[in-house]
Amino acid sequence: MLYSADTWPITVALLQFPAIARDGTRAQDATPDAWATAFRQVARAGFSSVDLTDVWVRAADLSPGRLTDFADAALDAGLTTPAISLIRRSVLHARHGDDNLAYSHRAIDAAAALGAGVVSVGLHQELTDEQKDQLWFWTVTGHQDPVGDPDMWDRAVRRLGELGRHAAEVGVLLSLEMYEDTYLGTADSAVHLVEDIGLESVGLNPDTGNLLRLHRAIDDWRDLLERTLPFANYWHVKNYQRDEDRKSGRYSAMPSTLEGGVINYREALDIAISSGFQGVICCEQYGGDGLSVSGTNQRYLRSVLPETGDYDVPSSRRLQYAPAVG
Amino acid sequence: MLYSADTWPITVALLQFPAIARDGTRAQDATPDAWATAFRQVARAGFSSVDLTDVWVRAADLSPGRLTDFADAALDAGLTTPAISLIRRSVLHARHGDDNLAYSHRAIDAAAALGAGVVSVGLHQELTDEQKDQLWFWTVTGHQDPVGDPDMWDRAVRRLGELGRHAAEVGVLLSLEMYEDTYLGTADSAVHLVEDIGLESVGLNPDTGNLLRLHRAIDDWRDLLERTLPFANYWHVKNYQRDEDRKSGRYSAMPSTLEGGVINYREALDIAISSGFQGVICCEQYGGDGLSVSGTNQRYLRSVLPETGDYDVPSSRRLQYAPAVG
Amino acid sequence: MLYSADTWPITVALLQFPAIARDGTRAQDATPDAWATAFRQVARAGFSSVDLTDVWVRAADLSPGRLTDFADAALDAGLTTPAISLIRRSVLHARHGDDNLAYSHRAIDAAAALGAGVVSVGLHQELTDEQKDQLWFWTVTGHQDPVGDPDMWDRAVRRLGELGRHAAEVGVLLSLEMYEDTYLGTADSAVHLVEDIGLESVGLNPDTGNLLRLHRAIDDWRDLLERTLPFANYWHVKNYQRDEDRKSGRYSAMPSTLEGGVINYREALDIAISSGFQGVICCEQYGGDGLSVSGTNQRYLRSVLPETGDYDVPSSRRLQYAPAVG
Numbered sequence: 001m002l003y004s005a006d007t008w009p010i011t012v013a014l015l016q017f018p019a020i021a022r023d024g025t026r027a028q029d030a031t032p033d034a035w036a037t038a039f040r041q042v043a044r045a046g047f048s049s050v051d052l053t054d055v056w057v058r059a060a061d062l063s064p065g066r067l068t069d070f071a072d073a074a075l076d077a078g079l080t081t082p083a084i085s086l087i088r089r090s091v092l093h094a095r096h097g098d099d100n101l102a103y104s105h106r107a108i109d110a111a112a113a114l115g116a117g118v119v120s121v122g123l124h125q126e127l128t129d130e131q132k133d134q135l136w137f138w139t140v141t142g143h144q145d146p147v148g149d150p151d152m153w154d155r156a157v158r159r160l161g162e163l164g165r166h167a168a169e170v171g172v173l174l175s176l177e178m179y180e181d182t183y184l185g186t187a188d189s190a191v192h193l194v195e196d197i198g199l200e201s202v203g204l205n206p207d208t209g210n211l212l213r214l215h216r217a218i219d220d221w222r223d224l225l226e227r228t229l230p231f232a233n234y235w236h237v238k239n240y241q242r243d244e245d246r247k248s249g250r251y252s253a254m255p256s257t258l259e260g261g262v263i264n265y266r267e268a269l270d271i272a273i274s275s276g277f278q279g280v281i282c283c284e285q286y287g288g289d290g291l292s293v294s295g296t297n298q299r300y301l302r303s304v305l306p307e308t309g310d311y312d313v314p315s316s317r318r319l320q321y322a323p324a325v326g
Numbered sequence: 327m328l329y330s331a332d333t334w335p336i337t338v339a340l341l342q343f344p345a346i347a348r349d350g351t352r353a354q355d356a357t358p359d360a361w362a363t364a365f366r367q368v369a370r371a372g373f374s375s376v377d378l379t380d381v382w383v384r385a386a387d388l389s390p391g392r393l394t395d396f397a398d399a400a401l402d403a404g405l406t407t408p409a410i411s412l413i414r415r416s417v418l419h420a421r422h423g424d425d426n427l428a429y430s431h432r433a434i435d436a437a438a439a440l441g442a443g444v445v446s447v448g449l450h451q452e453l454t455d456e457q458k459d460q461l462w463f464w465t466v467t468g469h470q471d472p473v474g475d476p477d478m479w480d481r482a483v484r485r486l487g488e489l490g491r492h493a494a495e496v497g498v499l500l501s502l503e504m505y506e507d508t509y510l511g512t513a514d515s516a517v518h519l520v521e522d523i524g525l526e527s528v529g530l531n532p533d534t535g536n537l538l539r540l541h542r543a544i545d546d547w548r549d550l551l552e553r554t555l556p557f558a559n560y561w562h563v564k565n566y567q568r569d570e571d572r573k574s575g576r577y578s579a580m581p582s583t584l585e586g587g588v589i590n591y592r593e594a595l596d597i598a599i600s601s602g603f604q605g606v607i608c609c610e611q612y613g614g615d616g617l618s619v620s621g622t623n624q625r626y627l628r629s630v631l632p633e634t635g636d637y638d639v640p641s642s643r644r645l646q647y648a649p650a651v652g
Numbered sequence: 653m654l655y656s657a658d659t660w661p662i663t664v665a666l667l668q669f670p671a672i673a674r675d676g677t678r679a680q681d682a683t684p685d686a687w688a689t690a691f692r693q694v695a696r697a698g699f700s701s702v703d704l705t706d707v708w709v710r711a712a713d714l715s716p717g718r719l720t721d722f723a724d725a726a727l728d729a730g731l732t733t734p735a736i737s738l739i740r741r742s743v744l745h746a747r748h749g750d751d752n753l754a755y756s757h758r759a760i761d762a763a764a765a766l767g768a769g770v771v772s773v774g775l776h777q778e779l780t781d782e783q784k785d786q787l788w789f790w791t792v793t794g795h796q797d798p799v800g801d802p803d804m805w806d807r808a809v810r811r812l813g814e815l816g817r818h819a820a821e822v823g824v825l826l827s828l829e830m831y832e833d834t835y836l837g838t839a840d841s842a843v844h845l846v847e848d849i850g851l852e853s854v855g856l857n858p859d860t861g862n863l864l865r866l867h868r869a870i871d872d873w874r875d876l877l878e879r880t881l882p883f884a885n886y887w888h889v890k891n892y893q894r895d896e897d898r899k900s901g902r903y904s905a906m907p908s909t910l911e912g913g914v915i916n917y918r919e920a921l922d923i924a925i926s927s928g929f930q931g932v933i934c935c936e937q938y939g940g941d942g943l944s945v946s947g948t949n950q951r952y953l954r955s956v957l958p959e960t961g962d963y964d965v966p967s968s969r970r971l972q973y974a975p976a977v978g
Contacts, residue, residue, distance in 0.1 A: 259614070596674075
């Protein structure tokens with residue numbers, strides 16, 4: 001049986017949970033009780049799985065004992081932990097690339113220890129000061145990977161391949177998150193990168209919401225998903241409403257529910273499933289009460305996913321990137 | 327008894343169902359099984375009635391046997407078919423006007439054969455290349471009916487009247503969809519056209535959502551509905567959020583739920599009901615998962631429609647355009 | 653026990669209920685039956701409490717007998733009336749300031765008679781003609797209180813203090829609604845004003861939605877709420893989606909659900925509760941079917957408010973502005 005509406009693993013990212021709480025407590029150093037309080041909010045929002053997004057607690061940097069406490073806090077709240085997303089930890093970063101690589105290795109080990117089947121990484125770097133100064137950071141241009149720089153491209157292939165081999169050894173998948181102006185910023189470049197890496201354990205996280213919200217002309221989401229979902233092994237889903245006035249070059253985008261935005265996720269799921277995708281889906285939302293919107297989004301996803309698991313998938317594509325663990 | 331929250335017929339348009347599927351199959355030539363799959367999605371979204379919008383399958387062009395198969399596929403999924411909407415099939419089209427007129431006649435016959443009580447037509451024409459190139463086609467100007475051209479106006483009256491008489495003969499209503507820059511683009515012109523046609527079988531489809539989303543100064547929706555709902559015999563409902571900066575001439579509009587947009591549909595329904603409207607309501611939505619949004623919209627409508635059918639309607643206006651069939 | 657998700661008093665404002673109905677009836681002079689019809693709509697939208705917003709009926713101007721009828725109509729529909737909001741009745745108005753002051757006194761007496769614990773007033777004045785001419789009145793600048801005018805400031809302190817003393821005498825709280833370009837338009841000024849008044853019975857209504865929707869650079873909502881919620885004794889909640897293009901000075905804002913807008917109300921409630929706020933919350937919404945959106949918003953609020961009433965609040969802050977009545 002394949003996944004169906006009731007069984008498909010759907011996580012939520014923890015973007016609304018701060019690294020430093022209002023009372024000054026660092027989430028990384030918090031007590032298991034404090035973690036449990038956060039996880040109970042996630043469960044109350046309707047989730048039974050969570051993405052251990054590292055903007056809150058860095059699982060990779062917990063001691064073995066604390067990592068067990070962390071996983072127990074999630075389990076006690078009724079949450080499995082099938083995925084870890086690393087945010088803005090590019091292995092190509094000019095100064096922090098080596099640190100980010102080592103950190104990503106630790107995250108893969110943490111994932112294996114937790115029984116998480118997938119680690120998501122990306123090539124987007126820290127927000128610039130100008131980005132931090134905006135209501136929405138994506139309305140101004142940030143870091144850009146150097147286009148047409150074969151050395152940098154090779155470094156990407158080499159370092160991400162190194163992570164992919166490590167992941168394979170411990171039964172974890174490595175997923176590469178699409179993000180504008182990086183080597184994972186277009187369908188062409190992202191597929192090219194995955195193919196150059198050439199490992200079964202390395203696939204894409206086709207987070208087309210990242211590309212939909214930009215204040216500039218954008219690629220067609222259908223075309224993006226048609227080309228990247230066959231390589232997907234994890235999937236950050238989010239949506240935006242958008243308006244354009246092309247003649248005057250005015251673009252506007254606002255976070256929306258999955259149901260209510262420009263991307264038709266009913267159709268996107270159809271493309272995914274017919275491409276053999278059987279990976280974990282992660283609800284991610286910026287702005288406002290992203291956790292509650294994600295809960296709404298999970299209910300939407302389960303209302304349009306296949307009602308039973310006996311649907312047909314082309315055998316050539318079936319389960320290409322199914323997680324080996326969890 | 328008049329219609330109430332539980333009994334009011336509410337359809338959904340099939341704008342998200344493509345004429346050509348991803349695998350290249352044409353919906354028009356598809357098997358009844360393929361039709362049934364689509365209809366089951368509609369039923370799963372909460373609907374028990376569907377508008378056979380011709381952007382997917384043209385009921386008018388099915389052979390009698392195939393038309394029966396089509397209706398059976400809907401019925402098997404639990405759907406009645408009280409309405410057919412024809413999209414961009416203006417009888418005033420310079421080259422295709424005659425074809426569109428003949429096609430509209432066939433659609434009226436198909437409606438009668440299916441037991442559908444209403445056929446919706448409009449005077450909007452094919453999208454221009456510039457319109458097709460936009461994120462939202464309504465952000466640039468498209469076809470315009472010639473204002474102040476008595477010959478063209480007479481042709482509209484004559485041809486739509488011809489369709490109206492045919493409709494009356496077979497017990498079907500003809501509904502004229504409001505759309506910008508056509509003879510159905512303002513309350514004045516739309517009412518004038520219906521009055522010039524002067525048939526009980528011909529009324530308006532006051533789709534004010536079409537007018538709300540334009541990137542220009544627009545008429546007040548309340549005034550539009552007050553003036554056109556007394557002539558309504560079908561009603562495409564959709565809503566948009568909107569922002570304006572009039573000094574600089576910047577307008578923005580984004581598709582929304584019925585509940586969450588600029589038009590207050592609680593008030594619009596009140597205007598409709600007190601005008602004697604007892605017609606079918608059709609949920610229509612552009613962009614994203616319009617089917618799911620329409621399901622959300624149907625639930626909203628039933629939460630604000632009269633709880634029972636014993637409300638009062640001015641007898642002068644009661645049931646003026648109630649469908650004769652279905 | 654403190655308030656919890658099930659018990660927290662949540663009202664809805666009556667912004668969508670017109671002073672003059674479509675049939676010309678004035679709500680102020682309507683029969684108790686007509687009032688009951690409106691209150692039943694409010695109850696059907698899920699509410700068990702209502703803010704007697706004076707844009708519909710002015711409780712302050714009802715005779716004692718009619719006021720009893722009014723309260724009975726609400727009670728018959730299953731609604732308590734814990735609050736009255738007065739809209740655009742500034743006691744600083746150049747011509748109507750004296751009348752508005754007298755009116756506010758009558759409103760406090762009406763509140764006491766109804767058992768309503770709080771009366772909300774503000775310093776915003778009538779909409780200008782230019783504001784009335786916009787889709788959204790907040791997209792152009794309206795009345796501005798004179799900054800740095802000590803006489804006017806003293807008048808605000810004196811007149812609002814006079815109302816606060818009256819309120820205290822009859823066991824009612826006076827809440828000052830934050831609104832742009834008035835002495836209640838920034839956190840600094842609003843807190844300064846409350847402190848200058850210096851009465852236990854006078855606090856803030858930190859309606860930051862008013863400030864979020866402006867077409868100009870705005871203050872951070874978190875900072876605003878952190879500084880004003882410790883002084884809150886009533887709270888109008890509403891939310892907007894928003895986009896900015898700072899370089900070109902383009903700002904856009906559209907009404908949204910509480911869940912779906914820029915302000916994270918999960919976090920806002922956390923700030924409120926940890927500041928000792930135990931006041932009534934009022935759902936307010938402009939545009940469209942604000943009553944239904946408010947019903948959606950109430951369900952959201954109850955999904956994120958504390959599940960039980962045994963949470964911890966710093967004792968120094970606890971119940972600082974708890975209503976003495978109702």
